[in-house]
Amino acid sequence: MAQMWTTRLRKATVEKFEPQDILPDDQPSYVASFIYVFGVLTLAALFVIIGSGLWLTTKGAIWWHSSSIGHFVNSMHLWSVELFFVFMVVHLWGKFWMAAWRGKRLMTWVTGAIAFLASVATGFTGYLIQWDFDSQWIATQAKDGLNSVGIGSFFNTLNTGQAILLHVSLLPLVVGLIVIWHVILVRRHGVVPPLDAKEISGGAM
Amino acid sequence: MRKERNVDLAKWTGPKRPYDLVKELVIALLVVTLLTVGLSALFSSPDEPAVTLQEWANKAPGDFVTTTVGELAGTTISAAYGAPYNNASEGLKLGPLKLQKMAGITIPVYPAVDFVAKPLAFSKDVSVLAALAQWKGASSDQQVKWANDYASAIEKAGDPAKVAATDAFGPVPTMASGLLTLAQSDVLDGLLTTTVTPYPSDFTKPMLFLADGGYFDELGAAQHLHGDQWGMMNETGSYPGQSWLWLFSLWYQVEPFKSSENADAEIFLWIMILTAAFVFMPRVPFINRLPRLIPIHRLIWRKYYKDNNL
16 A cells, blocks of 8 residues: 555655764764865854844834944844855855765755755845845846846835845745755765775774 | 775765764854854944935936936836836847746836826826826827927936926926926825835835936946946945855846847846756766866865875
């Protein structure tokens, strides 16, 4: 008898996961380069983005224009985004030169790339909802590209209400879910070994 | 015993080193938070005030009137736009594909009516209301002729203030000056945003109107924000902006896109192709071999290769 999809989903996900792989206290000896830090730095920057973004959200869309604390929180939101992209781009290049998609890790690369694209979309909607000249300019410039291929009929950059809801609800949810998926895949498959690595079975060197 | 196998696929059973992932994340979070606070304290963030129709009407009344006449003549960017705002043109094309037109008019904006005629109905000036009535009673051909004749006279004189209103322009000069008065008194901004609810969140109409004029464009140019100045990836001031959009902005600077009438659509398609290549990079021939051909991985794993004499 065919298995229920829920059973198949469970077997394809959590049952493939060994508990000790979630947060191990060791890593293969080849994980010894500064480049490995950029993945976790990206994640840390994302936490700062979410924290500063939640602060701005609870105070309202235009609070930061009239409050010095609000302006500082807005600055933190902006600079954590800038750091996030710097870390993520270095992380991506690092993974490219490692050919980190080897050994059934294609989806790890794909989810990472989609996380980057979803982050670009989220950042873009953030720039649209500043309620200042920057958002006015970006909205009027960007509309033509989106309109030219029909997307503008559904996503109107000049509708700040639409952009703010996308920015604080749907898009962070998408980024969050993809990042979680990406991290699960990293933990599930482990860190990719060096190119042409030769493993010594059963002992330390 | 040395034993070679496909280490890419199998779980690593070779030598390991202590590595506390939680500790790494906590330290990273602390470092990034401190870095963010430091950058925020040092550089703050831009907050150039938004431009209003009132500001435009007061600081550049000539440009405001010229643009208003253009809306009535149907010659401005939004009046001649096409989908999703109106059917004034077929929009941009991708070869035979008219995606812009196919998506339909989902955000109806008819500038002569929405930006000019409807707001003028709220004027308290009887001469303006009479001019509006004359405009509404005329045929569309007559309306366009009045507006075009007035626009030509303005272009010739260089300034609407130097053009005397005559019968040849019909009610257009009175309508344009009536709208200028509404805008200068801060009424027009509200009229264009509160047609659905008094609590506005959709700025499509005032922004399209503003962007049709030269004043807003000059402000953007002064802030190095034009498309040929790497456009929307920049921010006001010296902030880094959306530098991650460089690949998108790049194509607006180079041929054949730079001079193409359909540049927006063509660049969008090109970016979609590049995006697909990026997402599926591991399957793109040659590119997926670059990590082997250019051995940067020897630097990343230099200790491993050295320890294993590889």
